[in-house]
Amino acid sequence: MRTGTWLAFRELRARGGRALLAAALVAAAAALGCGLELVALGREEAANARIDGVGPALRVIPTGVSGTGLARLDLGPELLPAEAVGQVEAILGADLRELRARLVLQRVVSGRTVPVIGAPGVPPGVALLGAALAEALGHPRRVDLGGRAWPVQSVQEATGTAEDGAVVVALAEAQALVGRGGVNEVQVFLRAGAPPRAAVSRLQAATLQARVVPGARGAPADEEVQGALSKGRYLAQGVLAVLIALGLSVMAHLDAAERRAEVATLRAIGAGADTVWWTMVARSLAVGLAGGTAGAVSGLALSALMDQGSAPVSAATWTTMLLVAAGCALLGALAAGPVALAMARRDSVPWLQEG
Amino acid sequence: MIEIHEVSRTFAAPGGGEVKALDGVSLRIGQGELVAIVGASGSGKSTLLFTMGGLSAPTGGRVVLDGQAVYDLDQGGRAALRRDAIGFVFQTFNLVPYLTTLENVMLPAILAKRGRREAEAGAMRLLERLGLGDRRHHRPAQLSVGERQRAGIARSLVNDPGVILADEPTGNLDPESAGHVVALLRQLNEEGQTIVLVTHDADLAEQASRVVRLRAGRIIEDRPSMRKLAS
Numbered sequence: 001m002r003t004g005t006w007l008a009f010r011e012l013r014a015r016g017g018r019a020l021l022a023a024a025l026v027a028a029a030a031a032l033g034c035g036l037e038l039v040a041l042g043r044e045e046a047a048n049a050r051i052d053g054v055g056p057a058l059r060v061i062p063t064g065v066s067g068t069g070l071a072r073l074d075l076g077p078e079l080l081p082a083e084a085v086g087q088v089e090a091i092l093g094a095d096l097r098e099l100r101a102r103l104v105l106q107r108v109v110s111g112r113t114v115p116v117i118g119a120p121g122v123p124p125g126v127a128l129l130g131a132a133l134a135e136a137l138g139h140p141r142r143v144d145l146g147g148r149a150w151p152v153q154s155v156q157e158a159t160g161t162a163e164d165g166a167v168v169v170a171l172a173e174a175q176a177l178v179g180r181g182g183v184n185e186v187q188v189f190l191r192a193g194a195p196p197r198a199a200v201s202r203l204q205a206a207t208l209q210a211r212v213v214p215g216a217r218g219a220p221a222d223e224e225v226q227g228a229l230s231k232g233r234y235l236a237q238g239v240l241a242v243l244i245a246l247g248l249s250v251m252a253h254l255d256a257a258e259r260r261a262e263v264a265t266l267r268a269i270g271a272g273a274d275t276v277w278w279t280m281v282a283r284s285l286a287v288g289l290a291g292g293t294a295g296a297v298s299g300l301a302l303s304a305l306m307d308q309g310s311a312p313v314s315a316a317t318w319t320t321m322l323l324v325a326a327g328c329a330l331l332g333a334l335a336a337g338p339v340a341l342a343m344a345r346r347d348s349v350p351w352l353q354e355g
Numbered sequence: 356m357i358e359i360h361e362v363s364r365t366f367a368a369p370g371g372g373e374v375k376a377l378d379g380v381s382l383r384i385g386q387g388e389l390v391a392i393v394g395a396s397g398s399g400k401s402t403l404l405f406t407m408g409g410l411s412a413p414t415g416g417r418v419v420l421d422g423q424a425v426y427d428l429d430q431g432g433r434a435a436l437r438r439d440a441i442g443f444v445f446q447t448f449n450l451v452p453y454l455t456t457l458e459n460v461m462l463p464a465i466l467a468k469r470g471r472r473e474a475e476a477g478a479m480r481l482l483e484r485l486g487l488g489d490r491r492h493h494r495p496a497q498l499s500v501g502e503r504q505r506a507g508i509a510r511s512l513v514n515d516p517g518v519i520l521a522d523e524p525t526g527n528l529d530p531e532s533a534g535h536v537v538a539l540l541r542q543l544n545e546e547g548q549t550i551v552l553v554t555h556d557a558d559l560a561e562q563a564s565r566v567v568r569l570r571a572g573r574i575i576e577d578r579p580s581m582r583k584l585a586s
Contacts, residue, residue: 003465007451014453014494265449268410269463269510270438272431349411352445352522 003271004278012283019283022251023291026244026328030295033240034324035302040229041316042307045196079182080210088186091202098189103174103182107167110143112136115166118174118183126151128168131158136165143167146177186210244288244328248335252284256339264348273344280340281333288332289325296321357384357407357518357551362416364402364572376402377413378572384518384551389544391563391580392553399572400553401522407551408441408520409433421517438466442511444552446523448503450495450510456502457482457491460509467514474513481509485539501532508539512548519543521552525559537562 012019085101103118114133122128127143127150134140134155142149145167158164175181190199203212256263266276300321364377376399384390392400405411407418409425418425420440428436437443442463450459457478464474482488485505495503504524511519524540525533537559544550544564552563560566561581568576 006465007454010458011453261447261449262451265445265451267434268408268437268443268445268449270434270436270466270514272434275466347411349405352405352410352449 001274001278004275005282007266007275007279008282008286011279012286018251018254019287022247023287023294025247026288026291026332027294027298029240029244029247030292030324030328031298031302033237034296034299034321035306036229036233036236037320037324038299038303038317039307040233041320042191042303043229045190045316079180079184080186082182084210085183085186087206088188088203091206092188092190092199095190095199096188097191100187100189101171101183102185102187103171103178104185105174105178107145107177109133109145109167110137110140115162116145116174116177117163117166117168118171118177119168120171122168122170123153124170124173126153126169128153129155130164130166130168131155132164133166145169241327241331244291245331245335248284248288248332249339251287252280252336252339255280255283256343260343260348260351263343264351267348268352276344277337277340280343281336284332284336284340285329286332288335289329291332292325292328295328296324299324356386356421357382357549358417358419359383359403359407360417360419362403362406362413362418364399364406364411364413375572377406379416380569380572380574381416382567382574382577384549386517386549387544387547388565389541389550389563390552390565390567391560392551392567392569393555393557393560394569396555398569400569402572403569404520404522404551404553408443409437438463439514440517442514442516442519444504444507444511444519444521444524446526448495448500448507448527450503450506452495455492455494456487456498456506459495459506460513463510463514469514477513478509481512482506485509499532500528501535504528504532504536505539508536508543512543518549518551521550523554524552525554525556533559 085099089096089099100120102120105116105118106113107116108114109116112133127145129137129140129143129152134152137143139155140152142151144150150167150169156163156168171183188199188203190196200212263276266279267273300317359380359382362377362380363375365373365375368374378399380399380403382403392403394400402411406413407420407425409418409420409428412426420436423436425433425436443449450456451462454462457475460478460481461471461474464477465471469477479488479491482491485508487502487505487509490498490502490506495506498506504527508519508524511521519540521540525536528536533556540550540552541562550563552559554560563580564583566576566578566580567574
């Protein structure tokens with residue numbers, strides 16, 4: 001095996017043109033596959049990584065609201081400290097993709113006690129209704145809240161969370177409803193690939209005077225991307241793997257056809273069939289490994305281009321890159337194996353005169 | 356010593372049927388002989404050489420090298436026999452193009468697991484002796500044809516084999532290089548090396564100690580060479 005490895009590497013060093021081309025092909029396909037996988041994994045992690053509520057402990061959960069209910073008590077000492085939002089940003093740093101500071105309270109809306117959420121980005125003077133609440137109220141055009149009639153701008157898509165039963169208004173207007181500034185919830189969305197457990201630990205370790213409640217569901221956008229990718233991802237990767245194997249197999253066949261005299265010489269001077277076999281397989285394996293490694297590194301860069309919300313490097317990223325490189329090396333060995341076996345076993349005497 | 360008993364070798368003919376390359380050949384080659392096998396193209400010379408060397412199994416008969424029936428061995432055993440007991444020299448040199456001259460000569464020793472340092476020392480000794488010491492880092496393409504053949508001969512000698520089998524060793528050489536190679540083969544033989552060579556060249560054949568002539572796969576002449584008779 002040592003002699004075969006030595007021969008394979010001496011040959012790659014001396015005449016690596018075709019090997020380089022094959023490695024580039026492997027790298028391109030591996031980069032695409034790796035990039036796709038990293039984006040999918042990143043979104044998968046992001047979907048599971050939402051930290052839903054850095055805020056005071058929940059004390060009131062409206063009827064019909066699940067365990068992660070949103071409504072807080074009437075405001076009082078339960079607001080987050082003013083510096084909490086800045087602290088969260090500082091603690092999470094590059095792992096933070098999006099942060100939403102909200103004020104969640106409980107109010108009577110058109111005769112029902114429901115959560116009212118003050119959120120940034122909502123136009124002033126209008127209300128957005130959760131899907132379940134809109135259904136319960138018979139899809140009204142206006143709702144009564146705090147002695148005012150609020151035009152309903154839209155009905156939110158059902159998410160399966162307590163927010164389906166809530167009213168969303170502009171943050172400033174929610175604060176005006178209670179006559180105080182401040183927020184009692186910070187929603188945190190991590191970058192794809194950022195480890196959620198570590199983020200929770202870091203937040204919990206900080207003295208935020210707050211409780212960190214990891215959410216049960218991810219952001220709809222992450223789930224959409226994840227869902228879309230999970231459908232075609234394995235098919236695309238299968239096609240790319242076949243392409244890689246095909247490219248390496250073509251290289252192995254061309255090499256075999258051109259190097260018959262060398263193989264015959266090796267056998268004549270006493271190389272065993274195993275040495276001849278391994279020389280060819282090692283060459284292909286090395287090409288696959290080099291291409292796969294280059295592809296994995298390029299895939300990391302590609303994933304950042306394909307998905308702007310993508311990750312600083314995580315453990316899953318390293319594992320994926322390692323698997324891509326190892327998989328390409330394995331494909332290299334498998335692609336060259338049969339032709340190498342045929343070369344090692346065939347009667348080589350007619351090739352000896354080819355010089 | 357090489358003993359060949361009633362060896363036959365048939366090949367499938369392209370248009371169907373069979374071609375008899377060797378037809379009941381028997382031959383005994385003693386230690387220290389320099390035997391030239393001659394004959395027209397297609398007479399079976401090279402087939403006989405490769406059959407002797409454990410590369411082409413006969414369809415009938417036996418080949419015995421130093422008491423070992425060559426084709427009783429499995430593939431691995433025959434590879435080991437070629438590596439340790441036989442040195443091959445080819446008309447087209449058959450050096451590995453991506454290895455240097457030194458590495459080409461070392462290769463059989465490396466295959467014999469002799470250790471890199473020992474293999475390199477042995478190869479260097481041979482290259483110096485054959486006048487190729489200063490060409491050791493050159494690749495085959497950078498050598499003249501005569502140098503390539505000398506490198507091929509050095510490679511055949513590196514494991515100190517009992518016999519050298521040379522297939523048309525001067526076939527691709529200019530007269531001057533051919534003369535050097537013939538002189539080298541004779542010198543090796545005078546030192547006790549057994550050599551069997553296949554050649555078209557009548558002059559080269561007469562430099563041997565014995566001439567075996569084949570026609571249509573049969574031995575039609577087996578005689579001492581003119582040089583032998585003259586001496």
